[in-house]
Amino acid sequence: MINRTLIGLFLSAVLAMPVFAQDNSQSSSSQPQAAPATGTTATTTATGKEPLQPETREGFWGRMNPFARKKYIQRQTQPIRDRINELDELTAANTKQIKDVDARAQQGIQLASAKATEADQHAVEAGNKAQAAQSTADQAQTRLNTVQQVVTNIDQYQPTTQTEILFKPGQTVLSKNAKAALDDMATPLKNQRGYVVEVQGFASGHGQAAIATSQKVAESVVRYLVLNHDIPVYRIYLVGMGNAPLPTAAGDESQPKKRINGGRVEVSLLKNNLEQLASTDATSSQQPK
Numbered sequence: 001m002i003n004r005t006l007i008g009l010f011l012s013a014v015l016a017m018p019v020f021a022q023d024n025s026q027s028s029s030s031q032p033q034a035a036p037a038t039g040t041t042a043t044t045t046a047t048g049k050e051p052l053q054p055e056t057r058e059g060f061w062g063r064m065n066p067f068a069r070k071k072y073i074q075r076q077t078q079p080i081r082d083r084i085n086e087l088d089e090l091t092a093a094n095t096k097q098i099k100d101v102d103a104r105a106q107q108g109i110q111l112a113s114a115k116a117t118e119a120d121q122h123a124v125e126a127g128n129k130a131q132a133a134q135s136t137a138d139q140a141q142t143r144l145n146t147v148q149q150v151v152t153n154i155d156q157y158q159p160t161t162q163t164e165i166l167f168k169p170g171q172t173v174l175s176k177n178a179k180a181a182l183d184d185m186a187t188p189l190k191n192q193r194g195y196v197v198e199v200q201g202f203a204s205g206h207g208q209a210a211i212a213t214s215q216k217v218a219e220s221v222v223r224y225l226v227l228n229h230d231i232p233v234y235r236i237y238l239v240g241m242g243n244a245p246l247p248t249a250a251g252d253e254s255q256p257k258k259r260i261n262g263g264r265v266e267v268s269l270l271k272n273n274l275e276q277l278a279s280t281d282a283t284s285s286q287q288p289k
Helices: 002-030 070-152 176-189 207-229 274-286
Strands: 158-167 195-203 236-240 263-271
Touching (some): 158 176, 158 207, 176 207, 176 263, 195 207, 207 236, 207 263
Parallel strands (some): 195 236
Antiparallel strands (some): 158 263, 195 263
């Protein structure tokens, strides 16, 4: 009987010890943690809170009670889970902020790139316009120089073509050869400007009779040019030279001047720079703008 009683007391003591050890652990965990010593700096975490302090008192069973209940374990691990949840929320918020900043940065970069491209296009257009303006200025300067040259030499006529028309004594009608020679000279003059036709008549004989005859043969030439080639009369200068000696070639003064037998007309085509100006205008108008 005594042995049974002792065995029962022993079993009761064994069963009561885990409960006593758990109560001691709960009481120790419920005690407030000691404040950090004066003069020390508390370390802050990412959540702005102080780090979790590990439990310093080990209790009867040490750090882990092998007979601890589920609620006790949950109560011990709840601060850790709360802190992990706070860190997850903070990480998510930081990730969202980083994405927002990156999106704004990308948008700013794209906007700056578009502005730079637009500025480049404007610069290219401005360069093209500047080149076109310079080309127009160069053409205008060339045109001005040409006009100045033409104005300077507007009354300077230079002989370009000379034609000789012969008449038999007492004859004032143009022959077939004479008409062909006048056609060759007058045909290119159609729609041209800046020219005059000089007609000098010569005839054999003496005095007023020679002058009258030279006048008639020269008028025959002028009449043919006006009626058959539409050359304006104001572009023709006629003079009857009578029996004056024929002019010699330019620069050939060594040869004696000769007189003629019958009638002779010297037709000279003289031009100034006005036709050159007209050709310059046509070339300028054909150039692309």
